[in-house]
Amino acid sequence: MVSEKIREHLLRDKFAESLGIELLELREGYAKCSMIVRDAMLNAHKIAHGAAIFTLADFAFAAACNSYGQVAVALEVKINFLDAVKSGTRLIGEASEEAVTKRIGLYHLTVRDEGGKLIASAQATAYRKQEWFGGRGQ
Amino acid sequence: MVSEKIREHLLRDKFAESLGIELLELREGYAKCSMIVRDAMLNAHKIAHGAAIFTLADFAFAAACNSYGQVAVALEVKINFLDAVKSGTRLIGEASEEAVTKRIGLYHLTVRDEGGKLIASAQATAYRKQEWFGGRGQ
Amino acid sequence: MVSEKIREHLLRDKFAESLGIELLELREGYAKCSMIVRDAMLNAHKIAHGAAIFTLADFAFAAACNSYGQVAVALEVKINFLDAVKSGTRLIGEASEEAVTKRIGLYHLTVRDEGGKLIASAQATAYRKQEWFGGRGQ
């Protein structure tokens, strides 16, 4: 179970807030969130910007890898874009822990539309610092 | 040389515009742009959000891979985050073509602060469609 | 179901053969294989070489993405190494299709030891050529 303190910390994310990203579920090593693609998130080809899709996946990743209350920072993220998305679409981002060692966490991220179609898939590595902002380390 | 038509097309990017990203240089296979980190781009740890840094790199990538007037879409991007950035910092994003085949383009992306310190480095693959919005294909 | 012709084609892989890799299962979009780590596969730190582990994952990937009889080539592979492996260990490599479009296939690859411990995890993109060596395209 993730404490209220940890959840509050994660919701201080200003960039995710500015895109209207909502945190739907949070468990240790797992997070699910949503975002509605708005006109301000489109690219020059008038479809959802890859970077907006990335932001949703990345927020889920940050929530999942920080869910223990231990400060975790992104080392790297590799994302594949699979399908185009129109303005108005509601997207669901999920991050699931594949493996965790003392220092490193590996996460699988997906972004899907409400029909379940895979829009993007990513693999992300977190570096776990010896610092806690909540949870068992405190 | 990149035509005005191509440049105008690239500047229709609403998401880049909403983050105040500016296109500084554009040549075939190369682009350079800038972004000032604002408070609305911070993450829960109060440093520049990885996704905002990604957006700068991704805009440079989109500009570089579409610089021929041939529609190119991102297949995948892999980004490494190397250093934390505070609010107010001006970042420079660059994308350079490493290789291009009929269908595929490979780009190396960097994000640096004004002192030249490497903040993020990425490798990105574009898929080149048989469609043109400007340039030699028209 | 994968035809005998397709299976025979995949088994012509000389590099996989030279490492003693065996194909255990093959379905459309999925493959499972095994490899025993030998002394000749160790690195300077006397543990299994990352490139040997990669080879097992990559063979599973090649089998899965070519399982339709359509020629598919690797565009890129991104692999995370999670744990060290000693000589003598039997490893299991699996590749599963995450998504497939007309031109592109995305695969999730894992390498585990016989106890199920995750040794490496990868995400791989294939480009599907308009050529067939077997299957429905012929």
Place this chain on the structure above:
Amino acid sequence: MVSEKIREHLLRDKFAESLGIELLELREGYAKCSMIVRDAMLNAHKIAHGAAIFTLADFAFAAACNSYGQVAVALEVKINFLDAVKSGTRLIGEASEEAVTKRIGLYHLTVRDEGGKLIASAQATAYRKQEWFGGRGQ
């Protein structure tokens, strides 16, 4: 300058040796090596196996990131394959340090043929352990 002790350690790599990989140059943060593609390194399509090409890049990476005498292990490698290679071709692999922090090193890897054509390009992350096998740490 890299000491003889460090160089000898790197040359204990049995897997690289089994593929005939030679170390041509070694400086702190940089390595260059070569490999001749043999029939035993071909894949089912009778071109050089991606995993053999990866092995050359990975050996250059291991040499470059261990060049300080500090034990460095691969966290992840992301490789793009750009061109097919025939048996008999001599390939040159290079690894150059892009950035290094206390714990992490980022490297850019290339594999080229003797004419300089880019065959593969990779980005690789090393984790630097608090252990030394040679050099300044001892």
